[in-house]
Amino acid sequence: MSERVGILTGGGDCPGLNAVIRAVVRKAIDSYDYEVIGFIGGWRGILDMDYDVLDRNKTSGILHRGGTIIKTSRTNPLKEQDGIKKIRESFKKLELSGLIAVGGEDTLGVALILHEGGLPVVGVPKTIDNDLSGTDYTFGYDTAVNTAMEAIDRVHTTAEAHNRVMVVEVMGRHTGWIALAAGLAGGADVILIPEKPFDIDNICQIIKKRHGSGRDFSIVVVAEGAKFKPGHEGEGQMILRKREIDAFGHVYLGGIGNVVADEIEKRTGYESRVVILGHIQRGGSPTAFDRVLATRYGIAAIDMVHNKDFGKMAALRGNNIVPIPLSEAVKGLKFVSEDLYQVAEIFFG
Numbered sequence: 001m002s003e004r005v006g007i008l009t010g011g012g013d014c015p016g017l018n019a020v021i022r023a024v025v026r027k028a029i030d031s032y033d034y035e036v037i038g039f040i041g042g043w044r045g046i047l048d049m050d051y052d053v054l055d056r057n058k059t060s061g062i063l064h065r066g067g068t069i070i071k072t073s074r075t076n077p078l079k080e081q082d083g084i085k086k087i088r089e090s091f092k093k094l095e096l097s098g099l100i101a102v103g104g105e106d107t108l109g110v111a112l113i114l115h116e117g118g119l120p121v122v123g124v125p126k127t128i129d130n131d132l133s134g135t136d137y138t139f140g141y142d143t144a145v146n147t148a149m150e151a152i153d154r155v156h157t158t159a160e161a162h163n164r165v166m167v168v169e170v171m172g173r174h175t176g177w178i179a180l181a182a183g184l185a186g187g188a189d190v191i192l193i194p195e196k197p198f199d200i201d202n203i204c205q206i207i208k209k210r211h212g213s214g215r216d217f218s219i220v221v222v223a224e225g226a227k228f229k230p231g232h233e234g235e236g237q238m239i240l241r242k243r244e245i246d247a248f249g250h251v252y253l254g255g256i257g258n259v260v261a262d263e264i265e266k267r268t269g270y271e272s273r274v275v276i277l278g279h280i281q282r283g284g285s286p287t288a289f290d291r292v293l294a295t296r297y298g299i300a301a302i303d304m305v306h307n308k309d310f311g312k313m314a315a316l317r318g319n320n321i322v323p324i325p326l327s328e329a330v331k332g333l334k335f336v337s338e339d340l341y342q343v344a345e346i347f348f349g
Helices: 017-032 043-048 083-094 105-116 141-162 177-186 200-212 256-268 288-306 338-345
Strands: 004-009 035-039 051-054 096-103 121-125 165-170 190-192 218-223 240-245 251-253 272-276 312-317 320-325
Touching: 004 017, 004 043, 017 035, 017 096, 017 288, 035 043, 043 083, 083 096, 083 105, 096 105, 096 288, 105 121, 121 288, 141 165, 141 177, 141 218, 141 288, 165 177, 165 256, 177 190, 177 218, 177 338, 190 200, 200 218, 200 256, 218 256, 256 272, 288 312, 288 320
Parallel strands: 004 035, 004 096, 096 121, 121 312, 165 218, 165 272, 190 218
Antiparallel strands: 035 051, 240 251, 312 320
């Protein structure tokens, strides 16, 4: 019997997941004669022994597809009764030689705990926010930036036609990578990110100065996790869509765009409108960059399993894919630097 390897996709979906799965399956079968088990719905699949045997036919034609053919969830096995024990039992029953966990800090945090407990696990970095430590880029991020940029491009025309301030809210819980890149590429007049709490009066002054110089419309891009500076009601707090938390303790964000637009209109008198991109950024086909990056990650991951290089994550460093310890990958978030934000500030107003 050939060796058997598992793969799961955890957390939020993003473009490029299917490219990873396809690459793992192709390299596993063609180079190593492995059987690949796809667990359905992230960690929930391995807890419940819900899986599918993946082969070339099942992974053919999925490179360009968004989402994930093996589904995903935010199930946290650490919060499930006997969660780690059940995972160990699944490993034993299926005689897994290794498990590839594709996900962000939460999914990989669980993978690290499993590795420390002696299970053969490797990781692939996936977070649309691009905030995972240890890697230059995560797949899905480039697609999200391009989606947001295209939306900003479209918003420009209606903003100019109506002399409006258009506020575009994009993803970015703790970091502003999407907001900064999409805002710069889309020619935004103000970009608000979680790393830099903002003074709404200063933002309004920038917009007033811009409109006073004959440019009678403005584009403001704001990350969902952006926060007000001290002195404003709700200072330093994220705007919540609802007050529940998920299995990993995260709150549900959404609505900062509405708050910012209301404040701008109230303080300047300029008509303001909001576009909240939300899950549009997660959907659709991945860009060429994300397809190639995800493919390289998948190949690297199955090679790591074959080489028994467990407890590692495939990471992009420069133009090379290298294995780094999972502990390094989840040690903290990767924030937008002050230098990069200063580049964006040159174009404010």
